[in-house]
Amino acid sequence: MAKFRADPSSSKVDLGVGVYRDLSGNTPVLASVGRAEQAVLAAQTTKSYVAAAGREEFNGAVEEMVLGPAHAARRDRRARTTQTPGGCGALRVGAELIRAAAPAATVHVSDPTWGNHTPLLGSSGLRLERYPYYDPAAHRLRFDAMLEQLERAAEGDVVLIHACCHNPTGADLDPQQWQALAQLLARRHLVPFLDLAYQGFAGGLEADAAGVRLVAAQVPEALIAVSFSKNLGLYRERTGALIAIGENETRADAMLSHMLQIARSIYSMPPDHGAAIAAHIFANPELKGEWLEELAAMRTRIADMRGLLARHLHEATGDPTFDFIRLQHGMFSLLGVSVEAVERLRDEHHIYMLSDSRMNLAGITPHNVAYVANAIARAT
C-alpha cells in the first residue's frame, strides 16, 4: 500500500487492497447504510453498554440470514449467536472456544488461505495444519487431495472452511463437493468452522449460504464466523457475529456462556454502532430492499470485471490461460504467476497486487482493463 501511494505514475492500478471499490475507485458508504445510520443516531439516547452478546435483534437477524428461517439447528434451539468485532473477532473468539474445549485439536486450514487466518487462530495456541485446496499454476481446486487429507485428520479436529468467495483464490466448492465434504465431516467427527465474510458477493444472500446450511444440517457441532465488513461496507465499524451450533440445547448454552466469557477477557463488549445500523436495515423491509439492490450492484460489478478482464487477457495473450478468472467468485483471484512476474508488473507497469499474485477484481475498471491485460501479457 505504501509503495502504491508513493508511485507517481498516472497509470498506476491498485489490485492489492482487500476492500470493494466502485467504478470511480471509491469504497462508498452504502446509501441504505447512510439512511439507517441517520435513523440510529436520531433514536439514540444513551451510549451506555448494550450487552455482552451485543444486540439481541442483530443476533437473531444474523442467525436467520445465515442459516435460513427453517434450519434444523434453529428449530431444535441448538444455535447461539453473539455479536463480535467484525469477522476477525468471531474467528478469534471461536479459536479460543476450541482451545478451551479441545486443547489438543488441530485446526486444518486451506492451502492457500487468507493471511490473517494464521495469526487469528494460531495465537490462541492451537496447532494449524494445511489441507490441499487449490493449485495456483493449474488454476483449479484440488478437491480430491483435500478430501484425502481430511480423511486422515484426527477425530475432533476442526476444519476451517471458506463459506464462499474463497480468499485468496476465488475458487469455491460446487453443490456436489459441499455435499461430499459435509458427509466426510460428519462421518469422521470433524468440526467445521465456517468463515462467512462475503455473503451476497458470489450469487446472493441465499446462494452464498447454501454450503454453510448444508454442512450445519449434517453435523452435531459447528462454528460460523460472520462478517458484515464487505456486504454492508461497514469495515471500520467492526460488525460481525459468531454462531455456535451445539449437539443439544444444553451444550449450545454452554458454548454461548464460554463465548461470552472469552469475549469478556479480550474486548469485554462488542462495538454497537455497526450492529445497530445492520439491525435497523434487517428489520426495515424498505431499507433491506435498498441494501439488497446495492449488494447486487457490487456483486454484478465484480462479475462484470471478471468477464471483462478474462476477455482482454484472452485477446492480449492469444490463449485461454486466464479464462478461469471469469468463473471464480468474489473479489479475489490468484493470477497464478511468479513473484518475479508480480514484481515486473509493479516495477515496470505500476500494477500492484500481493506477492502470491492475489488480485482484487474490484480494482479493475473498463478504463484500466486493457492496460492491465496488456501488462500481464507482457510481464508473464
Ligand SMILES: Cc1ncc(COP(=O)(O)O)c(C=O)c1O
Ligand atoms: C476470509 C476472510 N475472513 C474474515 C474476514 C473478516 O474481516 P473483518 O474482521 O473486517 O470483518 C475477512 C476480511 O477480509 C476475510 O477475507
